[in-house]
Amino acid sequence: MKKIFVLTALALLVSVFSTPNASACTNYLITRGASTDGSNMITYAADSHVLYGELYFRPAADWAEGTMIDVYEWDTGKYLGQIPQVAHTYNVVGNMNEFQLAIGESTWGGVKQLGSQEGALIDYGSLMYLALQRSKTAREAIKVMTELVETYGYYSSGESFSISDKNEVWILEMIGKGNGEKGAVWVARMIPDGYVSGHGNHARITTFPLEGKTSISSDKMDKIFNPEVTTVYAKDVISFAKEKALYPKDGKNKNFSFSDSYGPVDFGGARYCEMRVWTFFNRVSKDMDKHFDYAKGNVKLDKKGYASNRMPLWIKPDKKVELSVLMDAMRDHLEGTELDMSKDMGAGPFGNPYRWRPLTWEVDGVTYCNERATATQQTGFSFVAQSRDWLPDAVGGINWFGVDDAASSVYFPMYCGSTRVPKSFAVGNGKMMDFTNKSAFWVFNQVTNLAYTRYNAIHPEIRDKQVALETKYQNFTKIIDMAAEGMFKTNEAAAIEFLTDFSCNQGDNLTNEWRDFYGYLFAKFMDGNIKTKDGDKQNPTMKQPGYSKEYYETIVKTTGDKLKVIGGDGH
Incomplete structure (x- = not known):
């Protein structure tokens, strides 16, 4: 009966990829015991075909009693309503605030019947940015976020949140209760120090410890600040699943899996989502081959209908992770695997590791x-x-920020204490259908889209410049750290202005340099040629590399004698 129950429940589910406009994002989480310099780090790629890349800024502010704030859905701009403002909000640069608290997310959708909640006021985007304005630590952010959706309702579908501060890194997974009920069910777990985790559009928390020394339910949220507590969950996360026939009524609570009940993994969940987590884990551990079959979409179910071959929520890396290694993890195209996107026919003649949507085809x-x-x-x-x-705090937190495709972008340092952002990255400088070459988003898109046309020739030049700039920035910040730390002892305001000025200069200088870089690349690779300046000569040297031997052979196989030269040479 239990197996029949689970199969019936599965029929109620849809994956995030059945929603055409759903966001699809990637997060990696690294604890300080797993990083080379002892820092906590999280990554976030905000992936949407209609999202304009810019660096949000919300200055610290005091608010009069009774002030209300308007809430708009982040994805669409839809007005959702008003909620009371708090007395004081913190300075937020992008997705990081002045206390080094950072939050990212990925959408996984989950159970269709729980995907909307009429009258709800808080969507996942508002949840992140409200928490950043109102919280100093990851634990406080979890408390703020869960209380907000309990009070005002949760407008979005299933979400995973990465939440980090200077001491801890957490993953919070949440799904709404659907129409007719307010709020959400959720589980939050602290990543053990010395371990790394990740999520990419699929729920990853399965079973979790129930009430005890290290685990509390939401009716005891006053205990969340106890450092021994490493798991927190909605008090009705299991009973609600039973009520909605997502978990057997006679199922043992200790066997309850959040993901397998509210967002079970299928082929798409593994191949399109878990694969991204696998690629990061595979970079830092030699023990991931055993999970590759699962990541490719071969999901095996046990008698309960749960996936029996899932990857762990977190792993211990073979060696500590460097900042540059983490940056490059965001640039992965499945290189070094049998699914390497630059190697099959879809890559075209120039090894382009991108595929234009839709994601599936017949x-x-x-x-x-x-x-x-x-x-x-x-x-x-x-x-x-x-x-x-x-x-x-103002020195310790750095939001290494980039726009457009991470593989062709450059991460520059924005100190979290900054009181303004670079003009070229600022909100309002261009829009998705409003081009301006003064905007970092458009400048980087020009270079990236040029590279897509002849990737194996153009991208190596981008990579060389990317490495040079990021190495320079990392060297600069070592000096800036020392100088700012010293300034804080005598003049905190001057130190913050120093950090702000440095961050803004780096961002705007990067945009200017990348704009010139586009001109250089366009001239060099125009018209299928590769041209190089030849001293003071009027004409450059020129190469016409054509296509690879393998691609020419493919052309002959598919065209027969149609292109065969008879009795002469072509020009």
């Missing part, structure tokens, strides 16, 4: 898929948030 009634890699063309912005407990 031939003769059979459905096939494109890979969904971490690095993707539809990224609006991405970041690596770095929190360091040995420095003053």
Whole structure:
């Protein structure tokens, strides 16, 4: 009976990929014991074909009693309503606030019947940015976020949130209760120090410890600030699943799996989502081959109907993770695997590791898929948030920020204490259908889209410049850290202005340099040629590399003698 129950429940579910406009994002989480310099780090790629990449800024402010704030859905701009403002809100640069608290997310949809909640006022985007304005720590953010949806309702579908501060890193997974009920069910778990985790559009928390020394339910939220507590969950997370026939009424609570009940994994959940987590885990551990079959979409079910071959929620890396390694993890196209996107026919003659949407397609009634890699063309912005407990907060937090496809972007340092952002990255500088070459988003898109046309020739030049700039920035911040830390002892305001000025200069200088870089690349690779300046000569040297031997052979195989030269040479 239990197996029949589970199969019936599965019929009620849809994956996030059945929703055409759903956001698809990637997060990696690194605890300080797993990083080379002892910093906590999370990454976030905000991936949407209609998201304009810009760096949000919300200054600290005091608010009069009775002030109300308007809430708009982040994805669509739809007005949802008003909620009371708090007395004081904190300075927020992008997805990181002045206390080194950072939050990212990925959408996974989950149970269709829970995907909407009429009258709800808080969507997942508002939840992140309200929490950043109202919280100093990850634990406080979890309390704020869960209380907000309990009070005002949850407007979005299933979400995973990465939440980090200078001491801890947490993952919070949440799904609404659907129409007729207010709020959400959720579980939050602290990543053990020395471990790494990740999520990419699929729920990853399965079973979790129930009430005890290290685990509390939401009716005891006053205990969340006890450092021994490492798991927190909605008091009705299990009973609600039973009520909605998502878990057997006689099922044992200790066997309850959040993901398998509210968002079970299927082929798409593994191949398009868990695969991205696998690629990161595979970079830092030699023990991931055993999970590759699962990540490719071969999901095996046990007698309960749960996936029996899932990857762990967190792993211990073979060696500590460097900042540059984490940045490059955001640039993965499944290189080094049998699914390497630059190696099959879809890559075209120039090894382009991108596939234009839709994600799936049919031939003769059979459905096939494109890979969904971490690095993707539809990224609006991405970041690596770095929190360091040995420095003053305004210095210790760096939001390494970039716009557009991470593989062709550059992460520059925005100190979390900054009181303004670079003009070229600021909100209002251009829009998705409003081009301006003064905007970092458009400048980077020009370079990236040029690279897509002849990837194996153009991207290596982008990569060289990317590495050079990020190395420079990382060297600069070591000096800036020391100088700002010293300034804080005598003049905190001057130190914050110093950090702000540095961050803004780096961002705007990067945009200017990248704009010139586009001109250089366009001239060099125009018209299918590769041209290089030849001293003071009027004409450059020129190469016409054509296509690879393998691609020419493919042309002959598919065209026969149609292009065969008879009795002479072509020009």
